[in-house]
Amino acid sequence: MTIEEQLRDLMIKKSGSVNKFSQEIGVPQSTIFSIFQRGVGKANINSIIAICKALNISTDELAEGRITPLNIELMPEGSYRGGEQKPDIWLDYESLPENDKKQVASYIKFLKSKEGDNE
Secondary structure, three states: OOHHHHHHHHHHHHHOOHHHHHHHHOOOHHHHHHHHHHOHHHOOHHHHHHHHHHHOEOHHHHHOOOOOEOOHHHOOOOEEOOOEEOOHHHHHHHOOOHHHHHHHHHHHHHHHHHHHHHO
8 A cells, every 4th residue: 555545544534535634634635636646755845744734643754655643642542553553662652752762763773674684
């Protein structure tokens, strides 16, 4: 599933339809459909910020092709990232100061880069 398809699904989950979502956030429906067709990377930054703010997802992560919630309490009960089961460690991570979160993210990237070395 593409990042644009994931965004569409989140908009529908949040508001019932893309049209209603666009009305709620003040971004024209044509702009949102253009993002679906042309891609997130070609979208106006103000539109992306409005969408991310309404969906409570990270703009930085979206730019990297991932959907990451900013506040898990606003996600559906017991889920994160598109409905997967929320791990207990996520709560620990959320309670960390911002600088510590960045260190954790750096370490995760390091571990992921090592995955290919271990095969």
